[in-house]
Amino acid sequence: MEFRKMTACRAAEAVNNGETTACQLIKEILERCNVLNGKLNTFIKIAGPEALEQAAAVDKQVKSGQKLPLAGVPVAVKDDLCCRDLPTSFGSPAFKNFISPYGAAAVEKLTDAGAVVIGKTNLDDMGIGSTTTSSPAGPALNPWAPDRVAGSAGAAAVAAAQCLIFLESDSGGALRQGASHCGVIGLRPTMGRVSRYGLHTFASSFGQIGITASSTDDILAALEVISGFDARDASTALYREKSAEKNAAVEPEIIKIGYPTAIIALLAPDHRNLMERAREDIEASGFQLTDFKLDLLAEALRAYYIIAFAETSSNLSRFDGIRFGMADYAENLDELYYKSRRLTFGQEASRRSIFGTFILSQGNYDRYYRQALKIWTLVRREFTAVLDQCDLLLMPAVRTLPQLVTEQIDFCRLYEEDLFCAPVSLAGLPSLCLPVGEVDQLPVGLQLVGRPFSEEMLIGAASRIIPEIKFPPNVIC
Amino acid sequence: MIIIKEIQEALGKAIRAIKIEVTTREQEQLSGELSCFLQWLEPLLAVDTADADQILISHGAVNVLREDKAHSGDLVDLKKAAPNFDEDFYQVPPIIE
Numbered sequence: 001m002e003f004r005k006m007t008a009c010r011a012a013e014a015v016n017n018g019e020t021t022a023c024q025l026i027k028e029i030l031e032r033c034n035v036l037n038g039k040l041n042t043f044i045k046i047a048g049p050e051a052l053e054q055a056a057a058v059d060k061q062v063k064s065g066q067k068l069p070l071a072g073v074p075v076a077v078k079d080d081l082c083c084r085d086l087p088t089s090f091g092s093p094a095f096k097n098f099i100s101p102y103g104a105a106a107v108e109k110l111t112d113a114g115a116v117v118i119g120k121t122n123l124d125d126m127g128i129g130s131t132t133t134s135s136p137a138g139p140a141l142n143p144w145a146p147d148r149v150a151g152s153a154g155a156a157a158v159a160a161a162q163c164l165i166f167l168e169s170d171s172g173g174a175l176r177q178g179a180s181h182c183g184v185i186g187l188r189p190t191m192g193r194v195s196r197y198g199l200h201t202f203a204s205s206f207g208q209i210g211i212t213a214s215s216t217d218d219i220l221a222a223l224e225v226i227s228g229f230d231a232r233d234a235s236t237a238l239y240r241e242k243s244a245e246k247n248a249a250v251e252p253e254i255i256k257i258g259y260p261t262a263i264i265a266l267l268a269p270d271h272r273n274l275m276e277r278a279r280e281d282i283e284a285s286g287f288q289l290t291d292f293k294l295d296l297l298a299e300a301l302r303a304y305y306i307i308a309f310a311e312t313s314s315n316l317s318r319f320d321g322i323r324f325g326m327a328d329y330a331e332n333l334d335e336l337y338y339k340s341r342r343l344t345f346g347q348e349a350s351r352r353s354i355f356g357t358f359i360l361s362q363g364n365y366d367r368y369y370r371q372a373l374k375i376w377t378l379v380r381r382e383f384t385a386v387l388d389q390c391d392l393l394l395m396p397a398v399r400t401l402p403q404l405v406t407e408q409i410d411f412c413r414l415y416e417e418d419l420f421c422a423p424v425s426l427a428g429l430p431s432l433c434l435p436v437g438e439v440d441q442l443p444v445g446l447q448l449v450g451r452p453f454s455e456e457m458l459i460g461a462a463s464r465i466i467p468e469i470k471f472p473p474n475v476i477c
Numbered sequence: 478m479i480i481i482k483e484i485q486e487a488l489g490k491a492i493r494a495i496k497i498e499v500t501t502r503e504q505e506q507l508s509g510e511l512s513c514f515l516q517w518l519e520p521l522l523a524v525d526t527a528d529a530d531q532i533l534i535s536h537g538a539v540n541v542l543r544e545d546k547a548h549s550g551d552l553v554d555l556k557k558a559a560p561n562f563d564e565d566f567y568q569v570p571p572i573i574e
Contacts, residue, residue, distance in 0.1 A: 100557075231543055
């Protein structure tokens with residue numbers, strides 16, 4: 001089977017039509033996964049027997065006459081999403097052997113549609129970050145340049161055809177930046193479109209589950225499966241109310257895309273040139289382009305970090321060694337908390353928890369946190385105003401190429417990498433990262449940002465813009 | 478601008494509040510990092526937010542009422558999720574002297 005040329009939709013068709021079986025497909029991709037994992041470090045856990053058991057169940061359903069939309073499709077899941085019968089580590093050694101008693105809603109919907117979970121992918125300490133450099137398992141490597149990080153291990157897995165669909169969380173841009181760095185497509189849906197039940201998120205206001213794949217058809221197919229109301233996640237009630245609204249058909253001539261001329265000036269020359277070439281290509285595809293500007297981008301990034309830190313300090317406080325987290329024997333309760341959190345958190349999780357507590361403390365709450373909440377309002381107003389004038393916005397996804405594995409980057413500079421993604425998360429808008437070209441022979445993607453619940457328009461527009469997806473030439477198996 | 482000594486004191490308070498074990502050396506490093514972080518945040522403080530209300534709910538407010546019924550779960554699954562298990566009980570460190 002040539003996985004590099006296969007889409008998830010085609011794989012499901014082949015299984016449903018009896019051209020192949022789910023077992024055959026999964027067996028072959030597991031072999032590929034195991035070989036490539038030694039080179040890329042994309043998976044923390046490859047689910048051999050469990051995946052084959054799932055595949056056999058899918059074959060049984062297909063044999064009984066059922067047509068499953070994702071029959072036999074190999075799916076990878078970031079290790080901050082709970083799966084039944086597979087360990088979920090959240091990127092912490094404290095959870096190395098934790099097996100969740102329930103599965104994340106989005107994962108269960110995919111498996112109900114016939115998809116097979118082939119493994120859990122590498123991630124940063126407690127899922128915090130977009131490089132995987134703080135992972136206890138070491139960083140996931142970029143299949144285009146193994147001396148660089150992938151950003152997202154699952155995006156690397158899609159690019160290396162270790163899986164056909166990847167389910168991942170995105171708060172400040174991990175999914176979108178990873179898709180950009182690895183040359184694949186990543187969709188962060190509107191908050192409320194997909195249930196987050198079973199997702200461990202450090203920042204509840206921003207953590208969302210998205211999809212990475214190598215074709216827009218696959219993104220759409222997976223989105224249709226995982227979307228919908230879930231009583232266990234109240235945010236999805238909003239989608240239940242909005243879902244009756246139909247998206248406009250994607251006819252380029254009637255779609256106006258905003259182009260951020262002022263923002264482009266912030267980019268390095270190579271990235272700026274790529275953005276300008278993309279503008280020409282998009283215009284050539286028939287879309288109307290018009291300038292837009294966002295005045296509060298840098299402030300939005302800072303507001304995002306203040307709120308995310310505050311939420312981290314609250315969300316991670318439950319890892320106290322009693323209810324959750326690694327328990328260490330101690331003389332008294334305080335000592336137990338101190339020791340357990342030391343064992344559970346890495347450097348970044350500790351830093352964010354401590355700084356978040358500082359931000360929420362007396363005297364700092366009004367100065368930082370309340371100010372950030374007000375800027376959040378202003379940022380939403382700003383995005384709403386530009387989306388009144390445009391149907392979609394074109395924005396960069398990354399500022400630079402993925403960092404070298406050996407590179408040590410100051411943490412504030414690392415936060416600056418989220419300049420184009422975090423404000424979109426703050427605005428609560430859907431965003432799709434699509435590959436548009438290369439800089440120094442490495443893929444670079446751009447974001448299309450839409451109005452709330454306009455994912456179909458984003459996907460439709462992207463399908464008309466994306467050039468043929470390229471795969472990393474060095475990864476052959 | 479908050480002076481360094483104030484930052485160190487405030488950081489110490491935050492560490493005691495969140496109860497994370499850090500060494501003296503780590504605390505010194507965190508103090509420097511917090512100072513850098515606060516400097517990085519400066520542009521945010523200059524924004525005029527007089528006409529903006531603070532957002533209290535991130536993504537719309539729709540109340541979802543759930544059935545008031547306990548779901549105890551399967552004992553085998555619950556055991557898998559526990560750090561330690563002793564017969565029918567979760568095993569946690571003793572916290573009462």
